[in-house]
Amino acid sequence: GDSVTQMEGPVTLSEEAFLTINCTYTATGYPSLFWYVQYPGEGLQLLLKATKADDKGSNKGFEATYRKETTSFHLEKGSVQVSDSAVYFCALTASNTGKLIFGQGTTLQVKP
Amino acid sequence: DAGVIQSPRHEVTEMGQEVTLRCKPISGHNSLFWYRQTMMRGLELLIYFNNNVPIDDSGMPEDRFSAKMPNASFSTLKIQPSEPRDSAVYFCASSLAGGQNEQFFGPGTRLTVL
Numbered sequence: 001g002d003s004v005t006q007m008e009g010p011v012t013l014s015e016e017a018f019l020t021i022n023c024t025y026t027a028t029g030y031p032s033l034f035w036y037v038q039y040p041g042e043g044l045q046l047l048l049k050a051t052k053a054d055d056k057g058s059n060k061g062f063e064a065t066y067r068k069e070t071t072s073f074h075l076e077k078g079s080v081q082v083s084d085s086a087v088y089f090c091a092l093t094a095s096n097t098g099k100l101i102f103g104q105g106t107t108l109q110v111k112p
Numbered sequence: 113d114a115g116v117i118q119s120p121r122h123e124v125t126e127m128g129q130e131v132t133l134r135c136k137p138i139s140g141h142n143s144l145f146w147y148r149q150t151m152m153r154g155l156e157l158l159i160y161f162n163n164n165v166p167i168d169d170s171g172m173p174e175d176r177f178s179a180k181m182p183n184a185s186f187s188t189l190k191i192q193p194s195e196p197r198d199s200a201v202y203f204c205a206s207s208l209a210g211g212q213n214e215q216f217f218g219p220g221t222r223l224t225v226l
Contacts, residue, residue: 032212043116043203043217044155051212089155098143098207099168100215104154 002027006090006103013080013110021075021106023064023090031094033057033066033073038087038105047075047088080110116218118204124224130192133221136185137206145215146179146189147203155203161187162209194225 007022025031032051036044048057053068062077073090090103117136125131137144145160159169164181172179176195181187191198201222205215 034214043205043219044215045217046214049212049214093212098209098213098215099145099157099160102155 002031002092002094002101004090004092004101004103006088006106008106009087010107010109013108015082015110015112016079017110019075019077019080019084019108021088021090021108023073023075023103025071025073025090025092027071027092027094029094031092033064034091034093034100035062035064035073035075036089036091036102038089040086044089080108082110082112084108085110116204116206116216118202118218118221120221121219122222122224124226125194126226127195128193129225130190131194131198131223131225133189133202133204133223135187135189135204135218137187137204138216139185141206141208141216142184143207143209143213143215144181144187145205145207146187147205148200149203149220150200158189191223194223196225199223199225 003026005024034049035047037047038044048059050057050066056065064073064075087105087107089105091100119134146158149155158171159179161181179189201220203220205217207213207215
């Protein structure tokens with residue numbers, strides 16, 4: 001079945017460091033891909049998305065490119081801030097129902 | 113827009129008691145999702161509805177769990193009887209139907225079963 005695999009966390013970085021969180025997926029068909037972020041004590045919120053191969057989603061300095069050939073959707077940011085500390089979830093939906101399949105989440109901690 | 117509204121935000125109950133969690137989706141959204149989040153199992157989809165009709169309840173862990181959506185603006189998730197292993201954060205999310213549409217999550221209900 002469809003699945004999403006994220007890199008294990010936690011990831012600990014110093015402020016202004018470069019961030020990469022790896023995400024790979026397995027799906028039949030042509031899924032849409034998402035990154036959601038969960039700040040402490042809150043629900044998940046959409047960070048960015050891409051709906052077809054080679055699309056790049058971007059928001060708040062974060063970027064991810066839909067790579068069909070490597071079935072990947074890695075999240076990157078050039079310079080992280082303390083306020084980026086959160087749990088990041090990669091997800092896909094491969095049907096018109098909107099059902100999301102989430103990865104296990106990666107905790108990011110940014111230190112000043 | 114107020115976003116997805118969940119109540120209560122926190123619930124503490126004793127084993128064996130009935131628990132009802134409530135969700136009001138964003139107006140105009142026709143898909144609604146219930147999730148459970150724990151440290152051990154991560155984020156799990158329990159059930160989802162399209163146009164008030166349950167589409168997939170394969171994630172509902174046991175018969176003790178039931179969910180209803182009597183109209184487009186209200187859904188409940190009920191646990192009867194509750195057990196300590198049900199302790200988790202339960203999220204409700206809504207979206208417009210369609211695979212490319214964003215799901216909007218509520219703030220969650222933190223359930224503790226003693």
